[in-house]
Amino acid sequence: MRIFRFAVVLLLLALPLTATAQRDFDAVEIQTIELADGLYMLIGAGGNMGLSVGEDGAFLIDDQFAPLSDKIMAAVAAVTDAKVEFVLNTHWHGDHTGGNEPFGEAGALIVAHENVRRRMDPATFTDVMGNSNQAAAVALPVVTFSQDVSFWWNGEHIEAHHPGRGHTDGDSVVWFHEANVVHMGDNFFVGMFPYIDLDSGGSVDGMISTSEYVLGLVDESTKIIGGHGPLAGIVQLRAFHEMLTTVRDRIQGHIDEGMSLEEVLEAAPTAGYDEMATGFMSVERFVGIVYQSLSE
Numbered sequence: 458m459r460i461f462r463f464a465v466v467l468l469l470l471a472l473p474l475t476a477t478a479q480r481d482f483d484a485v486e487i488q489t490i491e492l493a494d495g496l497y498m499l500i501g502a503g504g505n506m507g508l509s510v511g512e513d514g515a516f517l518i519d520d521q522f523a524p525l526s527d528k529i530m531a532a533v534a535a536v537t538d539a540k541v542e543f544v545l546n547t548h549w550h551g552d553h554t555g556g557n558e559p560f561g562e563a564g565a566l567i568v569a570h571e572n573v574r575r576r577m578d579p580a581t582f583t584d585v586m587g588n589s590n591q592a593a594a595v596a597l598p599v600v601t602f603s604q605d606v607s608f609w610w611n612g613e614h615i616e617a618h619h620p621g622r623g624h625t626d627g628d629s630v631v632w633f634h635e636a637n638v639v640h641m642g643d644n645f646f647v648g649m650f651p652y653i654d655l656d657s658g659g660s661v662d663g664m665i666s667t668s669e670y671v672l673g674l675v676d677e678s679t680k681i682i683g684g685h686g687p688l689a690g691i692v693q694l695r696a697f698h699e700m701l702t703t704v705r706d707r708i709q710g711h712i713d714e715g716m717s718l719e720e721v722l723e724a725a726p727t728a729g730y731d732e733m734a735t736g737f738m739s740v741e742r743f744v745g746i747v748y749q750s751l752s753e
């Protein structure tokens with residue numbers, strides 16, 4: 458019953474967000490930030506994108522929402538004559554895969570962890586409400602992998618690694634080894650409380666271990682693209698990791714004391730971090746997700 462109620466709450470929260478996003482698409486401009494020669498971060502509405510361009514063609518990480526695809530294609534065309542040959546999805550959420558259909562129709566090969574395809578394919582997945590994501594066939598990944606995949610492309614070694622359960626159960630962390638850039642998808646919300654999609658196999662402990670995996674490989678000059686928020690580096694990722702571990706430890710302590718969610722909220726386990734709340738992820742919602750994740 459609790460799972461059913463949680464799904465309804467998620468659905469109600471998702472609806473106004475979608476409506477707002479659709480209303481605002483006309484006003485969205487795609488911002489292009491150069492990170493290295495031929496490597497860019499694109500910011501619009503929805504998940505942050507990564508873009509590699511060069512002799513081999515364009516390689517895009519995530520594609521936001523379908524109504525933005527003309528603007529995203531124009532932003533790509535502003536830095537290269539080449540077409541998008543690959544789209545790599547960091548996970549299945551619609552603000553990261555919404556452009557798959559137009560990009561797929563334009564000839565891009567879509568690549569993702571196998572659970573991205575499973576969750577997007579109406580033939581293989583329905584959620585607790587009996588809905589599937591109902592993605593069109595052309596929007597589905599045509600290349601899937603279970604652990605790692607490497608691209609030798611535009612003079613780069615681009616490596617997508619599945620770090621295990623985190624934001625969902627189909628996440629990729631994407632490394633540009635030569636340029637010292639990493640795209641973490643939604644395992645990193647820069648300066649904000651993250652969304653952890655428990656219904657899609659996410660877990661707070663998994664998100665913490667994903668940030669530890671990345672922290673173990675980056676240095677002071679690494680440029681880090683989070684799924685949402687501005688371009689970041691090791692300092693912001695350390696702060697995010699510290700917040701996650703602190704809040705997790707406090708809530709776990711309260712659970713061990715037998716507290717209900719209401720009592721945990723009363724104990725203010727996010728004290729010191731409340732400025733990281735957003736309209737999408739309030740303190741109450743974030744604490745509820747962490748509490749549920751630790752109670753599973």
Ligand SMILES: [Zn+2]
Nearest residue numbers: 548550624643
């Ligand atoms: Zn997401």
